[in-house]
Amino acid sequence: MQDESYKKSKAEMLPDPVVCTVDVVLLTLREGSFCYALVPREQEPFQGVAALPGGFVHPAEDKDLRASAERVLRDKAGIQGVYLEQLAVFSGVARDPRGWSISVAWYTLVPLEALQAALATGVILREVADLGGLPFDHAEIVRVALERVRSKSTYSSLPVHLCPATFTLPQLQAVYETLLGEPINKVSFRRKMEELAFVEPIKGEFDSSGAHRPAQLYRLKAKYRSRLSLTDRGMNSGG
Amino acid sequence: MQDESYKKSKAEMLPDPVVCTVDVVLLTLREGSFCYALVPREQEPFQGVAALPGGFVHPAEDKDLRASAERVLRDKAGIQGVYLEQLAVFSGVARDPRGWSISVAWYTLVPLEALQAALATGVILREVADLGGLPFDHAEIVRVALERVRSKSTYSSLPVHLCPATFTLPQLQAVYETLLGEPINKVSFRRKMEELAFVEPIKGEFDSSGAHRPAQLYRLKAKYRSRLSLTDRGMNSGG
DNA sequence: AGAATAGTGTCTGTGAGACATTATCTG
DNA sequence: CAGATAATGTCTCACAGACACTATTCT
Numbered sequence A, B: 001m002q003d004e005s006y007k008k009s010k011a012e013m014l015p016d017p018v019v020c021t022v023d024v025v026l027l028t029l030r031e032g033s034f035c036y037a038l039v040p041r042e043q044e045p046f047q048g049v050a051a052l053p054g055g056f057v058h059p060a061e062d063k064d065l066r067a068s069a070e071r072v073l074r075d076k077a078g079i080q081g082v083y084l085e086q087l088a089v090f091s092g093v094a095r096d097p098r099g100w101s102i103s104v105a106w107y108t109l110v111p112l113e114a115l116q117a118a119l120a121t122g123v124i125l126r127e128v129a130d131l132g133g134l135p136f137d138h139a140e141i142v143r144v145a146l147e148r149v150r151s152k153s154t155y156s157s158l159p160v161h162l163c164p165a166t167f168t169l170p171q172l173q174a175v176y177e178t179l180l181g182e183p184i185n186k187v188s189f190r191r192k193m194e195e196l197a198f199v200e201p202i203k204g205e206f207d208s209s210g211a212h213r214p215a216q217l218y219r220l221k222a223k224y225r226s227r228l229s230l231t232d233r234g235m236n237s238g239g
Numbered sequence C: 001a002g003a004a005t006a007g008t009g010t011c012t013g014t015g016a017g018a019c020a021t022t023a024t025c026t027g
Numbered sequence D: 001c002a003g004a005t006a007a008t009g010t011c012t013c014a015c016a017g018a019c020a021c022t023a024t025t026c027t
Helices: A004-008 A065-077 A112-120 A138-153 A158-162 A169-180 A186-196 B004-008 B065-077 B112-120 B138-153 B158-162 B169-180 B186-196
Strands: A019-030 A033-040 A054-056 A084-092 A101-109 A124-127 A166-168 A199-207 A215-220 B019-030 B033-040 B054-056 B083-092 B101-109 B124-127 B166-168 B199-207 B215-220
Touching: A019 A065, A019 A084, A019 A112, A019 A138, A019 A158, A033 A065, A033 A138, A033 A169, A054 A065, A065 A084, A065 A101, A065 A112, A065 B083, A084 A138, A084 B065, A084 B083, A101 A138, A101 A158, A101 B101, A138 A158, A138 A169, A158 A169, A166 A169, A166 A199, A169 A186, A169 A215, B019 B065, B019 B083, B019 B112, B019 B138, B019 B158, B033 B065, B033 B138, B033 B169, B054 B065, B065 B083, B065 B101, B065 B112, B083 B138, B101 B138, B101 B158, B138 B158, B138 B169, B158 B169, B166 B169, B166 B199, B169 B186, B169 B215
Parallel strands: A019 A101, B019 B101
Antiparallel strands: A019 A033, A019 A054, A033 A124, A084 A101, A166 A215, A199 A215, B019 B033, B019 B054, B033 B124, B083 B101, B166 B215, B199 B215
16 A cells, blocks of 8 residues: 655655654543643653653554554553543644654543552642643643533533443532533433433442432443453553 | 753654644635635645645744644645634554655635635635545545534634625625525524624625615624735745 | 432523514615 | 515523422431
8 A cells, every 4th residue: 555665755855853742631530629640751851750641653553643642541551442532733843842843632531440550550640720840831731631621521421431330410410510610400411411312321220328319320321432441561561 | 942962862762753744624615615725736646636735844944833734825825814723633554655644634714705816826626515536534634624613613703714804694694504504593693693792893884785775794803803814925936 | 207319390581493574775 | 666685573482490399218
């Protein structure tokens, strides 16, 4: 499929090489507060500083940029199969002290339960209100991710990815309320969930953990489910 | 601001150079039909084939990727100062016969009046229903652009960029109806325009071109206006 | 029994669309 | 004056939110 004759002249056709990276904004809920994940940087610049999980694009290894982002998530947080969506490209001469660069940013929503291994091996969670001390333009990237997720959360199925595999409707409503930052009418919320129809009750299963009437357990319908799984390896084991 | 010591090691840190391009989906309305712009490719591969206006990123020349897209629009269509928004990144080994590449796609909405010079010098308009014969993954890029624009058009100010500097409300409504592909209730449309408040009537100015009651002329409010202007040069004059 | 939350029935105000009416031009 | 479209007034139905009530658990 590829024409090798083009490859020879590639260097001459490209005025300058471009540093291409991917960065992932991993969002989760911890005790009702909206958080993003950071990883200490292994190399200069900003070695040791907590930064968004990211890395160089490896054309020889990655089928495309989504594969690059998935590799970063696998290597740095030990998770795969999660909901992952492209956010935007951040570019220019000013964002990286090494010079002109491109970062293709992605965002993912993950339930805290899927992050236990990652948290045990160095991944940090920080509340989204705190964007201080981030290297490069990572604060701006998180800002744009939050804007996108909040904008997409108004009655879309997006926030459900922050819930574990099974959940109750009051739990799901609390997730929406945290993301949107305002209370939602219970009757309206349930009507909308019925209308959007991306969750289904699990017949006969209830959450009886409280001193009150048990709540029906729900799950994401099969066709909307991403195959979330944890890698058997720990994090940072990749090269 | 930049640390030169990093530059030396850049080549070693980058596993492989990546071909970085920008492509622009230029959308306009011609006689009530929604169209996108194509330009014959000057170089191999696909030399002579009509393709989206695009080109390599020039890190030495462009401040960032937006500047790259603006340069492409200036050089290939002779326009600048238009509404321009990032669409998505298209990447991978399969999209370009030269091998692994990245294209950062942008979209712009331009009134037909601003394209007269471009159309006289080789830019082609094609209806959005016809995506045949496009090189690379340009058909997919246009598809995604259409999806984005249509999705953003439901009562946002976006479609107004397809109108000339002054326009009537019935004209603006026709633009929305073309983009959305369905008729809109006149009273509701006017109520929404009043509520969104991004256009204002031009006192005392009317469109009296029809054999009926003249229509009030409107314009985009100053704070929403982009400084659209045509370059004095023709197209394709850039290096 | 009382506390707590889950879940549902019902009323009402807001707002979008349907319809009708008036306004103002050309020929 | 007839025809055409602009612009606006008004009615109605749907729906989101408010409120109230019932259900079911634990202590």
